[in-house]
Amino acid sequence: MPEGLLPTLTLALVLATQRMAKRNVLIRYLPSVETLGSTTVICTDKTGTLTQNHMMVRRLYLGQSFHSSAGERDELGVADLYRPFFLTARMCHDLKESESHGKLAFLGDPMEVALVEMALRFIPGIPVYRRLTEIPFDADRKRLSTLNESPQGPVLYCKGAPESVLPLCQHVLIDGKIQSLGTEARERIVHAQDEMANQGLRVLAFAYRKLFEGHERERLEEDLILAGLVGLEDPPRPEVPEALRKCQEAGIKVIMVTGDHPRTAMAIAREIGLVKSDSPTIITGEQLRRFSDIQLQLALDAQEVIFARVVADQKMRIVGALRNKNQIVAVTGDGVNDAPALKAAHIGIAMGIAGTDVAKEAADMVLLDDNFASIVNAVEEGRAVFENIRKFLTYVLVHNVAELIPYLGFLLFKIPLALTPIQALSIDMGSDTLAALGLGVERPDPQIMRRPPRPRGERLMNWPLAFRAYLFLGLIEAATAMAAFFFVLNRAGWKYGQTLVAQDPMYLQATTACLSAIILMQIVNVFLCRSDMRSVFATGILGNSLILVGVMSEIAMLLLINYTYWGNALLGTQPIGEAVWGFVIPFGIAMFILEELRKWLARRRLLHPSS
Numbered sequence: 001m002p003e004g005l006l007p008t009l010t011l012a013l014v015l016a017t018q019r020m021a022k023r024n025v026l027i028r029y030l031p032s033v034e035t036l037g038s039t040t041v042i043c044t045d046k047t048g049t050l051t052q053n054h055m056m057v058r059r060l061y062l063g064q065s066f067h068s069s070a071g072e073r074d075e076l077g078v079a080d081l082y083r084p085f086f087l088t089a090r091m092c093h094d095l096k097e098s099e100s101h102g103k104l105a106f107l108g109d110p111m112e113v114a115l116v117e118m119a120l121r122f123i124p125g126i127p128v129y130r131r132l133t134e135i136p137f138d139a140d141r142k143r144l145s146t147l148n149e150s151p152q153g154p155v156l157y158c159k160g161a162p163e164s165v166l167p168l169c170q171h172v173l174i175d176g177k178i179q180s181l182g183t184e185a186r187e188r189i190v191h192a193q194d195e196m197a198n199q200g201l202r203v204l205a206f207a208y209r210k211l212f213e214g215h216e217r218e219r220l221e222e223d224l225i226l227a228g229l230v231g232l233e234d235p236p237r238p239e240v241p242e243a244l245r246k247c248q249e250a251g252i253k254v255i256m257v258t259g260d261h262p263r264t265a266m267a268i269a270r271e272i273g274l275v276k277s278d279s280p281t282i283i284t285g286e287q288l289r290r291f292s293d294i295q296l297q298l299a300l301d302a303q304e305v306i307f308a309r310v311v312a313d314q315k316m317r318i319v320g321a322l323r324n325k326n327q328i329v330a331v332t333g334d335g336v337n338d339a340p341a342l343k344a345a346h347i348g349i350a351m352g353i354a355g356t357d358v359a360k361e362a363a364d365m366v367l368l369d370d371n372f373a374s375i376v377n378a379v380e381e382g383r384a385v386f387e388n389i390r391k392f393l394t395y396v397l398v399h400n401v402a403e404l405i406p407y408l409g410f411l412l413f414k415i416p417l418a419l420t421p422i423q424a425l426s427i428d429m430g431s432d433t434l435a436a437l438g439l440g441v442e443r444p445d446p447q448i449m450r451r452p453p454r455p456r457g458e459r460l461m462n463w464p465l466a467f468r469a470y471l472f473l474g475l476i477e478a479a480t481a482m483a484a485f486f487f488v489l490n491r492a493g494w495k496y497g498q499t500l501v502a503q504d505p506m507y508l509q510a511t512t513a514c515l516s517a518i519i520l521m522q523i524v525n526v527f528l529c530r531s532d533m534r535s536v537f538a539t540g541i542l543g544n545s546l547i548l549v550g551v552m553s554e555i556a557m558l559l560l561i562n563y564t565y566w567g568n569a570l571l572g573t574q575p576i577g578e579a580v581w582g583f584v585i586p587f588g589i590a591m592f593i594l595e596e597l598r599k600w601l602a603r604r605r606l607l608h609p610s611s
Contacts, residue, residue: 008392012440016385024368025378032364035346036382039252040453041322042375043331046258046265048354049372050272051234055114058201061192061229063174069118079122081176085227088206089119090126092146092157114232139311145221154211156220162193165205169226178225192229197263200271201231239373241273246376251452255305257315262308269306280304288314296321312337319344328456333359349375384444389460392439394469395529399427401474402481402518416500416507418485418514423571431519431557435526435550442530442544477521480587484517485510487583505574512573516558517584523554524588528595533602
C-alpha cells in the first residue's frame with residue numbers, strides 16, 4: 001500500500017465535507033460522503049423540503065361558498081357571520097407570542113403563524129381567551145384541540161385534517177346560523193376540500209363546541225360544529241424542478257412521503273415535475289396499513305410513487321421495503337418520530353432549520369437550508385469524491401509499479417538497485433502528496449449526474465483501474481525509469497555483471513536519473529489522471545490550483561535532489577546533465593500520446609458499443 005494513501009484519502013473526504021458545507025450540507029460522518037454517491041432512491045418530505053415552508057392562507061370555504069383570505073375589506077361581513085371560525089384560528093395553536101420592533105410576533109409552525117395572521121386581518125382586535133386545557137396533535141389523530149374560557153363559558157376549538165375533523169361534526173355554521181350537517185352538506189364540504197387540494201393547497205377544517213359545567217375530558221371532541229375550511233399555499237422551491245431533473249438523469253428515484261392530502265401532494269408533485277404521467281401510484285397511510293410487505297415492494301416498482309397521509313412508523317416501513325429491494329436509500333426527516341427512519345436508511349438527512357435535535361443526532365447529514373436541491377448537490381459531491389479517490393489511487397499506484405520494478409530487477413537479474421529506499425520514500429511522502437491531494441479535490445465531471453448510480457457491490461479498486469494503473473501507465477513509467485538508469489550507466493561504460501559501490505558517482509547519478517524520470521513522468525501523469533475518459537484538452541491544464549501547486553513542488557524537488565548540496569546528501573543523488581533530460585522527456589510525450597489514444601478508444605466504445 002502506498003504510504004501516502006491513507007492521509008490523502010482522509011484529507012480528500014475532509015475537503016469534500018467542507019465543500020458540501022458551502023452548499024448547505026453538513027456531514028456528520030465522513031463515510032457518508034462516499035455512500036451518497038451510490039444513492040438510488042431519495043424519500044423526501046414535501047413541506048419545507050420541496051416547498052418553501054412559507055405558508056399563506058389563500059382560500060376560505062365558509063358556509064356554502066368560497067371567500068378571499070384578504071380580510072382588509074370585509075364587505076360581506078364574513079368576520080361577524082363566521083366569528084367562531086376566526087376564533088378557532090386565533091386560539092387553537094402552539095405558538096409563542098413575543099414582540100419584535102414593537103410589534104406582536106409569533107414563533108412556531110409557519111402554518112399556525114399564517115392562520116393567526118389571517119384571523120387578525122379579519123378581526124384586528126380579536127381577544128385571546130385563557131386556555132384551560134389542550135388535546136395535543138399527533139400523527140394518528142391529525143388534529144389539535146384547545147379548551148378556552150370565553151365570556152360565554154368554556155369553548156372547545158378544534159382544527160385538523162378534514163377527514164379527521166368532519167366525522168366529529170354534527171352541525172355546520174352557515175351565515176351565522178347553526179344548521180344540521182346532513183349528507184348533502186358533507187358532500188359539498190368534501191368537494192370543496194378536493195377542489196382546494198387540486199390547486200395544491202393544504203386544507204384544514206375548523207370546528208368548535210360550547211361546553212357546560214361537568215363536561216368529561218374524554219368526550220370533549222364530540223358533537224362539534226363545523227366552522228369552515230381553510231386552504232393554505234406553500235409554494236414549491238424554485239430550485240426543485242431542476243434538482244429533480246438532475247435526479248432523473250442520474251438514475252435516482254425520488255419518492256414523496258408526506259402527511260398532506262393525496263390531492264395536495266399530487267398537485268405539488270405535478271408542479272415541480274416529480275409526476276408527469278397520467279396515472280402515478282398514490283398510496284395513503286390507510287392503504288399502507290393494509291399492505292403486506294410483498295404488496296408494498298411491488299408498489300415501489302412503479303415509476304412514479306407518492307405516499308400521502310403517512311405517519312412516522314410508516315416512513316420507516318417504506319425505508320425497510322426499499323432496503324429489502326437492494327436500493328441505497330436516503331430519507332429526510334425533521335421530527336422526533338422520524339429518528340428510527342433516519343437510522344434505518346443508508347443516509348439519514350435531517351432538517352437544519354425545522355429539524356429537532358433528536359432527528360439531527362440520528363442523521364448522517366443535516367441540510368442547513370432544508371432544501372431538496374441541497375440533497376442533489378450532496379449526491380453530486382458524493383459521486384465526485386468516489387471518482388476523485390479513484391483518480392488519486394490510479395496516480396499513486398502508477399509510481400508504485402515504477403518503484404517495484406527496480407527491486408524485481410535487482411533480485412531476479414542481479415542488476416544494480418536503480419532506486420534506493422530513501423528515494424522511493426521521497427516520492428510516496430514528498431513529491432506526490434500535494435498533486436495526489438489535488439486530484440482528490442477535483443470538481444465534479446460535468447457528466448457525473450448523467451450516469452446511473454454505481455452498482456452496490458462495485459469496489460473502489462476494480463479491474464479497469466488496476467489495468468490502467470499497473471499494466472499500462474505503470475509499465476510505461478517503470479520502463480522510462482529503468483531506461484534512464486541504464487542510459488547513464490551505459491554512457492559511463494558500465495557492463496552487465498559489474499559491481500557498483502553505493503558511493504560510486506556513476507551509480508549515484510544513475511539512481512538520480514531513475515528518480516528524476518519517475519517524478520517527471522508523474523508530472524505528466526497527474527494531468528492524465530484528472531479523467532479516465534476525457535482528454536487533457538477537455539479537462540485543461542488549469543482549473544485546479546492544488547494540482548498546479550503540486551506540480552510546482554515536484555519541479556522544485558527535481559531541482560533540489562539534482563542541483564543542491566543538501567538534496568544530494570539527503571537522498572544520495574548526483575546532478576544529471578542535459579543529455580539525460582533529453583532522453584527522458586520524449587518518454588513523457590509518448591506516455592501522453594498513448595494515454596490520449598486509450599481515452600479516445602474508450603470514448604468511441606462508449607458511443608458505439610457494437611463497433
